[in-house]
Amino acid sequence: MLITRTSLANAVANGQRLYASFKPAPKLNELDLNPNVIAAEYAVRGPIPARAEELRAILQTNPSSLPFSTIINANIGNPQQLDQQPLTWYRQVLSLLQNPMLLKAKHISDVYPQDVVNRAEDLLSSIGSVGAYSGSQGVQLLRESVADFIFRRDGHEASADDIFLTGGASAAVTYLLTAICSGPDSGVLIPIPQYPLYTATLALNNATPLPYYLEESKGWSTNPDEIREVIVSAISRGIKPKALVVINPGNPTGAILSYDNIADIITVAAEYGVMVIADEVYQENVFRGEFVSMRRVFKDLQAAEPELYANVLLASLHSTSKGFSGECGQRGGYMELVNFSEPLKAAITKLTSINLCPTVTGQALIELMINPPRDADGESTKVYNQERDAIMVQLKSRSQALYDAFCKMEGVECQLPEGAMYLFPKITIPQKAQDKAKELNVAPDAFYCAQLLEHTGICTVPGSGFGQVEGTFHVRTTFLVPGTEWVQLWENFHKQFMDEFRG
Amino acid sequence: MLITRTSLANAVANGQRLYASFKPAPKLNELDLNPNVIAAEYAVRGPIPARAEELRAILQTNPSSLPFSTIINANIGNPQQLDQQPLTWYRQVLSLLQNPMLLKAKHISDVYPQDVVNRAEDLLSSIGSVGAYSGSQGVQLLRESVADFIFRRDGHEASADDIFLTGGASAAVTYLLTAICSGPDSGVLIPIPQYPLYTATLALNNATPLPYYLEESKGWSTNPDEIREVIVSAISRGIKPKALVVINPGNPTGAILSYDNIADIITVAAEYGVMVIADEVYQENVFRGEFVSMRRVFKDLQAAEPELYANVLLASLHSTSKGFSGECGQRGGYMELVNFSEPLKAAITKLTSINLCPTVTGQALIELMINPPRDADGESTKVYNQERDAIMVQLKSRSQALYDAFCKMEGVECQLPEGAMYLFPKITIPQKAQDKAKELNVAPDAFYCAQLLEHTGICTVPGSGFGQVEGTFHVRTTFLVPGTEWVQLWENFHKQFMDEFRG
Structure with a gap:
């Protein structure tokens, strides 16, 4: 059979059949679907x-x-x-990144404060065009700025090499769980209640969720003894607990973990060699008490007992989607991979490279979020x-x-x-x-x-x-x-x- | 053992140990990695x-x-x-979407042509804020605009329900292959040479790549008989060929498929019940010959022989990263799922929903790409x-x-x-x-x-x-x-x- 454009056009024009003949196969159906999906x-x-x-x-x-x-x-x-209206500062800078020609417009100073112009120029010189692919891990200078932010927040130095800019925190979760899950023998501890991204991603990877229950009557607090029991029980069933997800501040619970509680959790991770995934995307949304990053507590513990805590891997996630500005549609996020070994980092780098790069304006927004206007004389500081x-x-x-x-x-x-x-x-x-x-x-x-x-x-x-x-x-x-x-x-x-x- | 913030701070301040005691577990290492990664x-x-x-x-x-x-x-x-400089039209509209306050600025008409302002206002009324999550499939009105574009291009109607806006075409490939691959028994035909995204994504899904060779001496053309042989051979080995990837215009070959060649390929897909994944991201980059979409040929064939071609599933991919503007960092893309059954579409919808939504400015850029200024009187048309x-x-x-x-x-x-x-x-x-x-x-x-x-x-x-x-x-x-x-x-x-x- 040879169908050509001409024979086909003639057949259609004359309302005739093509007289092609073969037995069509059945349509792909639900039986052809990936059961994990x-x-x-x-x-x-x-x-x-x-x-x-x-x-x-x-x-x-x-x-x-x-x-x-x-x-x-x-x-x-x-x-x-x-x-909810977006923060003026974010959007002014982002509009200049999208349209740098505005920087040359005559009346620019009527519409943009000088500190906005300065930041946009700085970012453009770090990034180049927001229409170019960046490195898969994100723009180097933006990652350096994130490392500075983490240092200011925690009082422990961070390295740009450990920072991966991502398309929201969801992408970070996918990379982490995909890298370490290799079938039903891989277990991941998740809090119950949890954000369903975790169970969904574990299902896609055919890994085993290991639920640990938050204590509702104690303000949804985390019980390290229960985490230990879940780990021991999983090991006894031949499941290797590879990671432990902690959502702080909590989603859906709204609870905030105390410093001491975090120290206990990290100690469990050190005892059992379980990676900690710290979902800290709500770290700015705090109404009562104080947010302490898991990384800060880990670094404190490591300083006091270097050998005991030498093997803890901690991935800490943040996002532009939450906080007070809620720039969800911009898809900005980052993860810091603290204390990861080179092979694990290489595996994650490979996964990010298959996706080429996160949205570049989202990367810039991360920088604006962690490095807001602070100069008391700056025109934007007051408004921000x-x-x-x-x-x-x-x-x-x-x-x-x-x-x-x-x-x-x-x-x-x-x-x-x-x-x-x-x-x-x-x-x-x-x-x-x-x-x-x-x-x-x-x-x-x-x-x-x-x-x-x-x-x-x-x-x-x-x-x-x-x-x-x-x-x-x-x-x-x-x-x-x-x-x-x-x-x-x-x-x-x-x-x-x-x-x-x-x- | 009970570590508290106070005991830890004291220990660190006095250079003492914490006297915590447990046997630390070994660090997660390469043996813990997902072998597919x-x-x-x-x-x-x-x-x-x-x-x-x-x-x-x-x-x-x-x-x-x-x-x-x-x-x-x-x-x-x-x-x-x-x-390469970005197209002025794209960036002007995107800057207004990021900073709608500009629309109220006094000198707006000095910097933005009226048709740019109009398009930005239209898009803002379709989208709302670019900082809000859209539906996982993308903004409805933007998908309708994509369906119009496809109709204009192919002369066959398209439906917004079949359009999924995605973070570049890479995300679309991940969704499609993840949905239909369920282990080594799932085969996917890929051209050799191919774009390595395909083999990488198949490896992540532990599926079997089924290579078919392009004929270099014939301008890297596709031989349908070879595709048939690859399919038959896979079936004989117990592998179900679920999809057939076609990259047109070719990457890395730069070759363009003829209408007749495409008709042959779709006929093979109809005979064997294999989904066609048409990677058509270079459809605007044509220097010799003519780009014909696989969808158009499929719809022509279906019109002439409805029963024979009733079961063909075709996914067609496009992107803002390529074309003449190359807005790679903006991460815009779409896929059209032609003739998909509801369960397959539902599976893909679920996968997109786990990622929440593609970058909203990237979605808007897709609209700008497929619906450029065309009005001969429009101020932007000539520049564009x-x-x-x-x-x-x-x-x-x-x-x-x-x-x-x-x-x-x-x-x-x-x-x-x-x-x-x-x-x-x-x-x-x-x-x-x-x-x-x-x-x-x-x-x-x-x-x-x-x-x-x-x-x-x-x-x-x-x-x-x-x-x-x-x-x-x-x-x-x-x-x-x-x-x-x-x-x-x-x-x-x-x-x-x-x-x-x-x-």
């Missing part, structure tokens, strides 16, 4: 948010067809989707500080208002918010509602979230997507949504829900 | 480019210590690294067309100059450049040089590239990184480097190399 779950963008998108489309074509007029996205930490403080005040007051509301709701318990962007209240779901959920073949907390969505438009994520103690039910909600009306809506819904299903 | 290779950023970076560092500290004064990066298609034409003329003339130089070199054969950004000349490496390479335990073409680098600073990639017929040797070079001096340097080097090693 089928196994992976990612609740933050799971069925409840998907249903919210459907409802949003219904509202667009028929605004008064539902009991609410808008979808309230409390399911994902995405501040700028909720009308005002904008930052206003956002922080709002975050804190919103978290408090939502916490207060939960405390008042029947059968709801909530830990005091300390950091991050989320609350994770425990909800006592009445037996009748649990029965109804069973009938519908969904988890009880998924039923609660679905009802909340259908009645109010408030989109949250059921605790089952993050993990929880068997028989308990939770909901994760951000406290980013402006105003208090939606909190009132939730309170009203909850009352109705309890009235309907109470025993 | 060890197996993966990515030559574009392999040993020759790594050595080039070392030499660049030497030049920085000691500019006259080497026989050349600068590194010439011909190893990677990265135009803006080589001082001039800049585009100037770049295309340069690419064509540089490819010709390099081709002419290769034709003159002893023992070098090169196919006429038709598209993309590369030439892939075949180099007859004298036996004495092959012996020397063997002594050094490197491939003969890697030896040639290393010598070229050490003598001239020209960084290229050996053919062995892309695959080649056993016993033949090639070099991949971009033709993006400005000027002709470096071509002269290469000619001189080649003459010396041959004089040194000729039998």
Whole structure:
């Protein structure tokens, strides 16, 4: 058979068949899928948010067809989707990186303060064009600036060689877990509740998640003895625990680890040779207590007991998506690989090189985040500080208002918010509602979230997507949504829900 | 043992030990690495480019210590690294997306043409803030614009539901191969020579690459009969061929497939139920002949013989990194999933959602690329067309100059450049040089590239990184480097190399 452009064009033009003949093969189907992909779950963008998108489309074509007029996205930490304004400083510098011709414009000083112009010129001389691939590990001078930031933060020196700029922290997690997981014999300790990126990435790598439970009644604290037990039990089942994920400040819990707690965790890692993955993307979102980096505690321990802590590997992650500015769509992030051996670093470098490089404007944004305007005389410093403080005040007051509301709701318990962007209240779901959920073949907390969505438009994520103690039910909600009306809506819904299903 | 912040601070302050006691575990080492990561290779950023970076560092500290004064990066298609200027239109619009406050600035009309302002306003109303996560598949209205572009290009309608915006085409390849590969029984046909992203991603997924050879003597054309043989042979070995990668225009070959050739390939895919992955990122880089999308031919065939072609799945990839603007660092891309069944699309959607979303400015850049200013009265149209034409003329003339130089070199054969950004000349490496390479335990073409680098600073990639017929040797070079001096340097080097090693 020889099909040519001419024979085909003639056949189509004359409405004739081509008279090609062969037996077509069946279509690729679900049996051809990678079973690890089928196994992976990612609740933050799971069925409840998907249903919210459907409802949003219904509202667009028929605004008064539902009991609410808008979808309230409390399911994902995405501040700028909720009308939070970006920091002026970030965006001014980024616009100059995208369009350096502006630096030559006549009225530039009318629109850009001098310190913005200076920083943009500095960054352009480090980076070159933001349209060129950088090195896979990121631009060298930007990595040096990150190392300086870490030194200022922790009081222990850092090296640019250990810094990898990444496309958000998610990419860093993928690189780390892909590098060390080699099938079901590889175990990774994850906190329960956890951010579902971890279980999803472990499923994709066909590795074994080793859950350790955070203690809800103690403000979601971490119990090192439980971590030890999980490690010992895994080893006894022939699973090598390769890494231990710690999310601090916690997602979805909002809890902050104490210095002493971190010291205990790192000691466990030293005893068992487990890499620590410190997800510290919320390090700026602190309302109560103090954030201490795991790296700082590790370096303190290493200084006191060099031999005992010589073998600890620590990967510390940060991101431009969180903090007070929430520049999620810009996809900036970094990881520091502390105390990694060369072969592990080489494996990770190879993985990053297959992806060529992280978005270069995202790399620049990391630099702007960790090196904000500080000069008291700088024109941008005042504006930057005002904008930052206003956002922080709002975050804190919103978290408090939502916490207060939960405390008042029947059968709801909530830990005091300390950091991050989320609350994770425990909800006592009445037996009748649990029965109804069973009938519908969904988890009880998924039923609660679905009802909340259908009645109010408030989109949250059921605790089952993050993990929880068997028989308990939770909901994760951000406290980013402006105003208090939606909190009132939730309170009203909850009352109705309890009235309907109470025993 | 209980270490506290106080006990630790005291110990460090007094130069004492902590008297913690446990037996530290050994450090994670190469034995703990994922063997698939060890197996993966990515030559574009392999040993020759790594050595080039070392030499660049030497030049920085000691500019006259080497026989050349600068590194010439011909190893990677990265135009803006080589001082190609970005298109004014792209960067003007992107700067407004980053800093929408500019739209309110007093002198905006002095610096931005009205059509730039209009497009930025349109995009901002589609996207919202570029700092918010978009949907994982990308912004709906941008995907609709991509579908319009595909319709204009191919004359067959496309749907926004089938468009996935991605972080460059590399991310799309990862999603596709991860979704369908489930171990060594999954085979994927790749052209030889190929872009090493494919073999690297297959190695990470522990799937089996099924090489099919392009015919160098026929301008690197594709032989459908050979593809059939490779498929049949794989099936006989118990390997299911799940996908067939076609790179058109070719990388590293620079060849363009004819309509008839594409029809043959799609027919093979229909016969054997193999997904076609059409890597069409160089579709704008065409100097000779005509680019025809695989999708257009598929849709033509389907129109003529609906039953025979009903089961073909086609994924078509595009990118902002290539074309004439080469905005590599912005990480924009898209894939269209043509005729995919729902479970396959759902699996890919899940994979994209674990990564949250592609960079939003990269998504916007895709829209700017596929929907450039066309209004003859628009202020930007003329500038855009001039800049585009100037770049295309340069690419064509540089490819010709390099081709002419290769034709003159002893023992070098090169196919006429038709598209993309590369030439892939075949180099007859004298036996004495092959012996020397063997002594050094490197491939003969890697030896040639290393010598070229050490003598001239020209960084290229050996053919062995892309695959080649056993016993033949090639070099991949971009033709993006400005000027002709470096071509002269290469000619001189080649003459010396041959004089040194000729039998």
